[in-house]
Amino acid sequence: MRGGKFVVFSIISALITGAGLAQSNGGQGLMIYAAAALKTSLTEIAATHERATGRDVTVVFDSAGATQRNYLADPEADLLITSPARIEQAQNAGSLPEGTTIVLGTTVAGVAVPPGTNKPDISSAQNLRAALLDAERIAFSDPSRGATVGNHFMTVIEALGIEDEVLAKATLAPNGIETMRLVLEEGVDIGITQSVEIVQANRDALAGPFPPEFELATSYALWHGDDLSPEARDFVAVLLEPESRRIIAEEGLAPPE
Numbered sequence: 001m002r003g004g005k006f007v008v009f010s011i012i013s014a015l016i017t018g019a020g021l022a023q024s025n026g027g028q029g030l031m032i033y034a035a036a037a038l039k040t041s042l043t044e045i046a047a048t049h050e051r052a053t054g055r056d057v058t059v060v061f062d063s064a065g066a067t068q069r070n071y072l073a074d075p076e077a078d079l080l081i082t083s084p085a086r087i088e089q090a091q092n093a094g095s096l097p098e099g100t101t102i103v104l105g106t107t108v109a110g111v112a113v114p115p116g117t118n119k120p121d122i123s124s125a126q127n128l129r130a131a132l133l134d135a136e137r138i139a140f141s142d143p144s145r146g147a148t149v150g151n152h153f154m155t156v157i158e159a160l161g162i163e164d165e166v167l168a169k170a171t172l173a174p175n176g177i178e179t180m181r182l183v184l185e186e187g188v189d190i191g192i193t194q195s196v197e198i199v200q201a202n203r204d205a206l207a208g209p210f211p212p213e214f215e216l217a218t219s220y221a222l223w224h225g226d227d228l229s230p231e232a233r234d235f236v237a238v239l240l241e242p243e244s245r246r247i248i249a250e251e252g253l254a255p256p257e
Contacts, residue, residue, distance in 0.1 A: 029056030030058065030078045030079065031058050032078060033068075033071040033080050034059055034060070034061050034080075038196075040200040041244075042081070045239060045248075062145075063142075063146050063175045064148050066175070068080065078229065079223075081223070082220065082223070083219060083220060087101050099223055102222045102223075104220050104256075107196035107253055107254065109209065109210050109218070110193065112180060112183045112193065113183065113191075115202055122208050122210070125159075127211070128210065129160045129161075137189050137190075138189065138190045139182040141174070141193060149216065150172075156214045176194055176197035177197065179192070184205065194218060198252075200252055222239065
């Protein structure tokens with residue numbers, strides 16, 4: 001990674017977000033753009049920080065790609081949480097200046113079904129293919145919005161030779177949060193998103209990860225520039241405290257090794 005410090009914080013405690021949560025950002029507050037994989041944990045941490053400090057924390061959640069674009073478009077933005085790969089690409093392209101990247105955890109792409117329904121066998125490529133063909137409705141995040149799993153899923157269905165069949169019955173959601181809403185509230189047969197987003201929405205909805213040949217592991221990281229405000233530095237320190245790390249891990253994001 002060009003011109004930046006890369007830090008991995010080990011989480012010692014137990015293993016294991018429309019598009020956003022928007023709260024009033026008044027003058028002394030913080031503006032954070034974060035991938036939806038951290039919606040539940042970061043919402044809790046931000047709310048606790050607000051109560052402790054009286055400072056507003058505005059968090060906007062979206063797909064990893066959209067999150068980064070939104071951050072870069074907002075001159076008032078303080079912190080960015082997206083994938084390390086996107087951070088590195090942006091730094092190499094000169095979009096992000098020198099700064100620090102702190103890995104928060106990792107998840108894998110998964111398959112969701114409505115709780116209480118039969119969970120399909122997706123342990124092999126052929127079983128996954130059969131499950132996708134059997135489903136009447138499928139939802140996944142829109143690849144054009146920079147959805148990590150959405151882009152990966154397109155390569156999967158192409159490799160399985162069922163791209164046309166799947167896309168004919170698919171709903172493209174803006175992010176994993178909406179994908180899970182479609183599964184839980186509208187009865188979509190199969191949702192494809194990060195496992196952490198499935199667990200955060202409803203643990204009983206997780207059918208499992210992709211089979212080994214299509215496995216996708218994604219890390220998420222906090223990035224900040226070297227010119228942080230004192231308020232932003234305080235929040236970063238809170239985010240890296242053992243209690244915050246425990247919350248992040250318990251909500252489905254496996255700690256970095």
